[in-house]
Amino acid sequence: MNIKEYISSGILEEYAAGAVGPQEKQEVECMAHIYPEIQEELDNVLCGLEAMAEVQSVEPPEVLKQDIMSAIDNVDQDTPEEIKEEGDKKTVQMYDQEPEQSSAKNYASVISIAALLAVIFAGGIYFYGELDGKKATIAELEGQNQELAADKKAVSNKLDQVKTNNQKVQDKLAIVQNKATEKVRLQGTDNQKDGLATIYWNKNSNKVFLNVNKLKNPPTKKQYQLWALVDGKPVDMGVFDLPENPEQLKRMTVEVKNAGGFAVTLEPKGGSKKPTMDQMMVIGKV
């Protein structure tokens, strides 16, 4: 990807002035995170704005200082623990909002960047709940009226399904609420503007969980593949199929440390060794 072009496009200036929407904001932060030259230029741009604020300084009235100095007498400084708690709460709140609708934004730059850049996908492992085996009641019922037996069988299956789903929800909750878990939202690209997936990455165990919020059905002969971006290189996290239940968390068999971001591409069935950049569906940075 052409870093010089990206820098001279003016997007960094717009970002610094707070003039971009959420998608572009994330794109810029992603680029800066990955390319040190972009981060450096962004720093300079931000400094320019701050310097402007500085040279336009105005002395406040002297009495204000006394007011402020006495005001802080009654205010305790937040401890680092309190601040972390508040930060975690805020993060959860932010993530609990409805996913934003993608505006018609051009992700070609992101995709071409990703061509040089490995996209990292975090995967999750599907929890295949174990359906309890049919109980003796089913066997008893099967001895009775055939129609009645069939009905009861259906009801029992449903109950097992509900129990399984409940267990999956509990498990998912445990992962999501785990303090060591980092949540990464993967937003849709031009290939699927409303695409959305979420990665839960446990930084202690390096386990990666994938939640597919919204991905369209892959064409036959194609499969989705998850990639993690580690030190600028794509790491294959495995292929996956769309879960029956969008609430499901899939635990990926590959563990990853030091991921900078994750992405999903559409590959031929069975996956590819390297990601097909123009088939990227969702991407997000850690």
Add this chain to the structure above:
Amino acid sequence: MSTTTTYDEKKLLIGLRSGSKDAFSELYDRFSGSLYGVCLKVVDDEAQAQDILQESFVKIWKKVNAFDENKGRLFTWMLNLTRNTAIDALRKNKRKATHKIQTLDYDVNIEKGHQTELKVDAIGMKEVVDKLPSDQKEVIDYLYFKGYTQKETSDELNLPLGTVKSRIRIAVRNLREALIK
């Protein structure tokens, strides 16, 4: 006042974090001018600007442990905190206004380390700012200081969206070029 290396940010931070009022007093002396200037640009009213400045400095005192020096400079953090406080106040003022308020959370720190030694030629910068065309100053005011979106700015100033976009790029670019490399 400037953010050149003539003051020891580390020392000041240690003082602030250990609850030293002397350190806080030094912080105020050094930065209140810049931050008050920002408040005035946002709300245009001295009384309110002073309230906002007070609120901001109290927040800075309270939240000093939230500042992470690995993510940027102290002034950046304080500037954004103040700007956001001022923009919140501005929005409350306009609660009955018809235009939508942008919901971006600019409290989020920009990641990665920054150079801690920024050389700002204050005089050179002042010249550049003074010479900045007023239409460029205007878009910076609305977008950066008052927190308007590009759409809101274009509505407010009766300018095409494309003009707002290109103008802010040029304006911010001019400021960036004024820095010593």
